[in-house]
Amino acid sequence: MDLALLRTFVTVHRAGSFTRAAALLGLSQPAVTGQIRTLERQLGRPLFLRQARGVTPTTIGDELAHRAAPHLDALVEITETGLDDESGVRTLHLAGLPEFTSLRALPALTPLISQGMTLRASFGNAEETLEGLAAGHHDLAITTARPRGGLLTSTPLCDEEHVLVASPRWAARLGPEELHGGHVLLEQLPVVEVHESLPLVSRYWSSVFDSRPAAAAAVIAPDLRAVLETAASGAGLAVLPRYLCEQDLRSGRLVALLDPPVPPLRTYFLAVRTGTLALPHIARAHEWLLRAAVDW
Numbered sequence: 001m002d003l004a005l006l007r008t009f010v011t012v013h014r015a016g017s018f019t020r021a022a023a024l025l026g027l028s029q030p031a032v033t034g035q036i037r038t039l040e041r042q043l044g045r046p047l048f049l050r051q052a053r054g055v056t057p058t059t060i061g062d063e064l065a066h067r068a069a070p071h072l073d074a075l076v077e078i079t080e081t082g083l084d085d086e087s088g089v090r091t092l093h094l095a096g097l098p099e100f101t102s103l104r105a106l107p108a109l110t111p112l113i114s115q116g117m118t119l120r121a122s123f124g125n126a127e128e129t130l131e132g133l134a135a136g137h138h139d140l141a142i143t144t145a146r147p148r149g150g151l152l153t154s155t156p157l158c159d160e161e162h163v164l165v166a167s168p169r170w171a172a173r174l175g176p177e178e179l180h181g182g183h184v185l186l187e188q189l190p191v192v193e194v195h196e197s198l199p200l201v202s203r204y205w206s207s208v209f210d211s212r213p214a215a216a217a218a219v220i221a222p223d224l225r226a227v228l229e230t231a232a233s234g235a236g237l238a239v240l241p242r243y244l245c246e247q248d249l250r251s252g253r254l255v256a257l258l259d260p261p262v263p264p265l266r267t268y269f270l271a272v273r274t275g276t277l278a279l280p281h282i283a284r285a286h287e288w289l290l291r292a293a294v295d296w
Contacts, residue, residue, distance in 0.1 A: 002039075007072055008035040008036065008039075010072055012055065013061060013150065014150055015151045016056075016151065018036070069274070069275035073279055092112075092118070092285050093120045093138045095121070095122040099223065099224040099241075108289055109285055111288075115284075117281055122138060127145070129141045129143050130152065134273070141270075142271075151274060154271040155290065156267055157293050158267075160243060160266050161265055162265070162266065164237060164238075164239055167231065167232055167234040167254065186237065186258075191217045191236050191238070192218065192235050193239075198217060204239045207260075224244055232248060232253045232254050239264075243296065
C-alpha cells in the first residue's frame with residue numbers, strides 16, 4: 001500500500017474535510033479526492049461518507065486511521081529528528097498565549113532540557129495557535145479555546161481566576177462603600193485592556209454583574225504584562241489572571257477592587273494533533289505540563 005495514500009487518508013480523517021486536508025497537504029482538492037478514491041478501490045471498502053459539510057469516516061475508515069496514524073506519525077518523527085540534529089535530540093515546538101507560555105509553561109518544561117529535549121516557542125492568540133497546530137507548525141499548543149473536530153485532541157490543563165484590579169490611588173478614591181455600590185461607579189474608571197473589544201473586562205462584567213461594561217478603553221496594550229504595569233502605574237482598572245498579578249497584590253502595587261463569591265474563571269487546554277501523543281517527546285512534555293498544572 002502506498003504510504004502517500006495513507007498519509008492523505010489520515011490527514012482527511014483528522015481534518016474532516018477534503019478541502020481542509022488539501023490545504024494542510026499542499027495539494028489540490030481533486031488530487032486529495034482522487035487519492036482517497038484510489039485507496040478505497042484498493043481496499044474494496046468506502047472509507048468516508050460524503051456530506052454537505054465535510055466527510056464522516058465509516059467504521060472501516062475509523063479502524064484504519066486508528067491503526068495507521070501512530071505509525072505514520074512515528075515515521076514523520078524519524079524524518080524530523082534527522083533534520084533537527086544528528087545526535088537524535090528531540091525538538092518540541094510549543095505554541096500558546098505569550099504571558100501564560102512565558103511565565104508558566106516554559107519554566108515548567110525546562111527540566112526536560114537536561115533529558116535531551118530542545119524547545120522552540122511561538123506566541124499567538126487561540127485561533128492562530130490552533131491553526132498552526134493543525135498545519136503541523138507546532139507539536140503542542142496551549143489555548144483557551146477547545147478545538148473541535150477530529151484533527152486535534154485537547155485535554156483541560158488548568159483554570160485561571162480573573163481579578164478586577166487597579167492601583168491603590170484609584171481604590172482609595174472609590175472607597176469601600178462606593179465599591180459595594182456596584183459596577184456603575186466602577187465604570188467611571190479608565191480601562192486598560194488588551195483589545196478594543198474589551199475581552200477580559202467584558203467577560204468579567206458578564207460573569208459578575210450580568211451586564212456589559214459601558215466604558216471604553218483608555219489604554220490598549222496587546223500583552224497582559226503591559227496591562228499589569230500600566231494599571232499599576234495608575235492608568236485605570238484592568239482584569240488580570242491571578243497568577244500574573246498575585247505578587248503585585250501582595251506587595252500593594254495593585255488592589256483587588258472586588259471579591260465576588262464566584263470569581264470568573266478561564267480554562268486552558270493542551271492541544272495536539274490526534275495521534276501524535278504516540279510520539280515520546282510530545283507525550284513527555286504533555287504529561288510534564290499536566291503534572292505542573294496541579295500546583296497552578
